[in-house]
Amino acid sequence: MKTVLEFNQVSYAYEAQADGNSVVSGLSFSIREGEFVALIGSNGAGKTTTSKLMNGLLKPTEGSVLVCGAPTTELKTSAVARTVGMLFQDPDRQICQNTVYEELAFGLRLRDLSEGEVAARVEEAIEDFGFDGQAAPFMLSRGERQLLALASVVVCEPEVLILDEPTTGLDYRECMHIMNRIKKLNHAGTTVVMVSHDMELVFDFAGRVLAMAAGRLVADGAPETVFRDASVMRESSLVPPQMIELSLRLSEEPENGRAFAHVASSYEMLQVLKAAGFKGRRVS
Numbered sequence: 001m002k003t004v005l006e007f008n009q010v011s012y013a014y015e016a017q018a019d020g021n022s023v024v025s026g027l028s029f030s031i032r033e034g035e036f037v038a039l040i041g042s043n044g045a046g047k048t049t050t051s052k053l054m055n056g057l058l059k060p061t062e063g064s065v066l067v068c069g070a071p072t073t074e075l076k077t078s079a080v081a082r083t084v085g086m087l088f089q090d091p092d093r094q095i096c097q098n099t100v101y102e103e104l105a106f107g108l109r110l111r112d113l114s115e116g117e118v119a120a121r122v123e124e125a126i127e128d129f130g131f132d133g134q135a136a137p138f139m140l141s142r143g144e145r146q147l148l149a150l151a152s153v154v155v156c157e158p159e160v161l162i163l164d165e166p167t168t169g170l171d172y173r174e175c176m177h178i179m180n181r182i183k184k185l186n187h188a189g190t191t192v193v194m195v196s197h198d199m200e201l202v203f204d205f206a207g208r209v210l211a212m213a214a215g216r217l218v219a220d221g222a223p224e225t226v227f228r229d230a231s232v233m234r235e236s237s238l239v240p241p242q243m244i245e246l247s248l249r250l251s252e253e254p255e256n257g258r259a260f261a262h263v264a265s266s267y268e269m270l271q272v273l274k275a276a277g278f279k280g281r282r283v284s
């Protein structure tokens, strides 16, 4: 699989910062085509800064960021945006047109496509997402607006999709609707990088986790491995998903705790409990 994003010893300092200190430093990792990567860490760890370095909105102060092999410092931000699409936390920062149709067409028209091609792609997205093309975006619910913002990015077919807290402010149904859409895109080949504070969501959807603390990368691995690493969780001030926490606590018990050491889902929990003779009766 080809490498779509590569960070080599990347540091970034905002000019506005009085002390001139880097808010991210020494970041080195690469992301391959088709991965679903979650970027996690407490407030101020540097996740949003890192995601903006990925799509060329920010250029590194030190080191290099390569998008499909090309350094972002040598590319125009608009050129990076063709490969790396970004969905912001607040859809109202992205939506700027009066109808759903026009909103979907907006990004495509910036790409010098013929009007016929724009219309074909917009119609396909309307059909695929189940939108009403003539609806006014600001009359839609928060969840529908987030879906429209996602569709407007996706319609341009970026190779990499960056999502900054894509489910903030959504109820559970809306959240699953968006996440299942993203999962479908990922299965179809789009590389996904998701910034999230929701560890349950990360555990359910991501295949790899990059954990940050104070601007540095403190872990890079499979979600289950990272979430079971107590020192990483402490350093990045995060609490693992409930099932991992329960498994860790039960595995500390001397009698039959070891059996719980690798439990990562409710199904596996049930299997271990059944094997231990649990019949579903109330335990006093």
Ligand SMILES: Nc1ncnc2c1ncn2[C@@H]1O[C@H](COP(=O)(O)OP(=O)(O)OP(=O)(O)O)[C@@H](O)[C@H]1O
Residues within 6 Å of the ligand: 014, 016, 017, 023, 041, 042, 043, 044, 045, 046, 047, 048, 049, 050
């Ligand atoms: N435009 C800016 N100018 C100056 N400093 C900034 C700017 N944006 C962010 N910072 C600082 O950079 C650091 C990292 O911020 P960043 O938003 O990347 O972290 P984050 O992990 O995404 O946090 P959160 O989860 O709260 O969004 C913080 O200390 C923040 O105050």
